[in-house]
Amino acid sequence: MKFSRALWRAGCAVSSAALLSSCAGVPRTDDTTNVSPTLIAAAIQCEMRDAFVDRIQSAIGRIQNKDGTSVNQATVDSLDRNKLAAYVPPGMNRSALSDDQKIEIPARHESDVWYDFLKSGYMRVKIPDPQAPNTGKMVPDNELIDLIKTFSPTFIAYRFKFDITQTDNLDGSFDLLSAVTHGTVKTDVSGSVEGKRQSTDQWVAAVRLDQFLTNVPIIRVCNNLRNHQYSEPRHQLAYPIVGKLGLDYYVNGFVSKNQSGNLIGEIETVELLKPGTADKPPLPTETIDLQFTTTLKGAINPVLKIAPLGATKFSDAMLKGGRQRVDIHSLTIIMQLPNVGNATVSNARSAAERGEARRDFDSGAAEARRALAIHDQNQREDRRDRVLNEIILGN
Structure with a gap:
């Protein structure tokens, strides 16, 4: 009877320990990185915004003087994100501003700067006349004008999916040694449990590029991220989606494919062969799918040896625990332009350039x-x- 009661108590102990291990909360992204999914999504959108800003600045500053400086360096500098983020109204001292003002004033100023540039500022950018070099004659930058007019209405959509699965294993065992007349009886007792928890968080966000560049709340968040107001710097080897994703590569590719690659979007071969498809206005579209998988593992395996002193005792107790967590983060980015009549951006651009050259003809x-x-x-x-x-x- 004593042996049975000891066996029952031992089994309950192992089972209880195993069950308790599986009662943890639902896994979340910030359990690992201290960064929430919402903040990760904001950081990705800010990186996308920075990529388009870099592309515009590059276009403005592409024409250089003989000394290597840009003809329009002043305009390039006026759109510098770090300078805009540190903006202080004339006649005011930054130390005199409240913490809220240090965030709000630069964000509103940057929005105003981009609103003015996209409304008419880009048309005031001048470059040396390519038809009359070395004469000092300055003319509107038609290539920049074409770039802004074409890509300002770019529609950018994001689909975020955070899928986290956590598996906990707990195995417990021990030996029961019972003294009998001519020796001992050894009884192995063991128990195990596997608990699995999963959480999925997904949503879609979308914005037009011109609104993206002038949106005050987005600018505010991006400035705070740049100044590390929300979290540690975004350098996470174990959690790559938290770090820089190199989205400038995709933005530059999207612009180049439109300007010189006749991008029309995602049309199946079957659709291309259907009568009348060639007459449909194309919607230049590019879709980027990125997936990041992080697997975290851990285990503990303590063993306790107890010498029996009579009656029924525990011996060689072992409790083995393991945890595996798999985080799958999926990011889909879609960039799409409105149609430009029945032509691709490349053909429309070529026609415009041809029109200038053949005006007299x-x-x-x-x-x-x-x-x-x-x-x-x-x-x-x-x-x-x-x-x-x-x-x-x-x-």
Whole structure:
């Protein structure tokens, strides 16, 4: 009877320990990184915004003086994110601003700067006249104008999915040694349990590029991230989605594919072969799918040896615990332009450039067509007069 009670108590102990190990809360992203999914998503959008800003600054500053400086360096500097984030109104001292003002004033100022630039500022950017080099003549930067007009309405969508699975294993065992008349009886007692918990958090966000660049709340969050107001710097080897993702590569690729690669979007081969498909206005689209998987493992395996002193005792007790967590973070980014008539961006751009080069030719051709039309009209009138004369004269 004593042995049975000891066995029952031992089994309950192992089972209880195993069950307690599986009662932890649902796994979350910030358990590992101290960064919430919402903040991760904001950081990704800020990196995307920075990539487009870099592209615009590069376009503005591409023409250089002989000394290697940009012809439009002042305009490039006026859009510098670090300078905008540190903005202080003229006549004011930063130390005199409250903490809220240090965040709010620069964010609103940056929004105003981008609003002015996208409204008309880009059309005021001048470059040396390519048709009259070395003359000092400055003309509007038509390539920049084309870039801003084409890509300002870019629609950017994000799909975030945070899928976390945590598995806990607990194995317990020990030996029961019972003294009998001529020795001992050894009884192995063991128990185990596996607990699995999963959490999924997913949502979609979308914005137009021109609104993206002027949105005050987004600018505010991005400035705080840049100054590490929310968390530690974003350098996480074990949790790669928290770090920089290199989104400038995809932004530059999207612009280049449109400007010179005739990007039309995702159309299946079958769709391309359908009659009438070629006449449909294309929606230049690029989809980027990124997936990050992090697997974390841990285990503990203590063993306790107890020498029996009589009756029924525990011996060689072992409690083995293990935990594995698999975090799968999926990010889908879609960049899409509105259609540009029945042409791709590349063809529309080529037509515009061709139009500038052939303006004089087209004007001359139009005059020639008008002269030919007058000549044809005169000939028709002459033929009509001859026919009337023949009828009147009875010839």
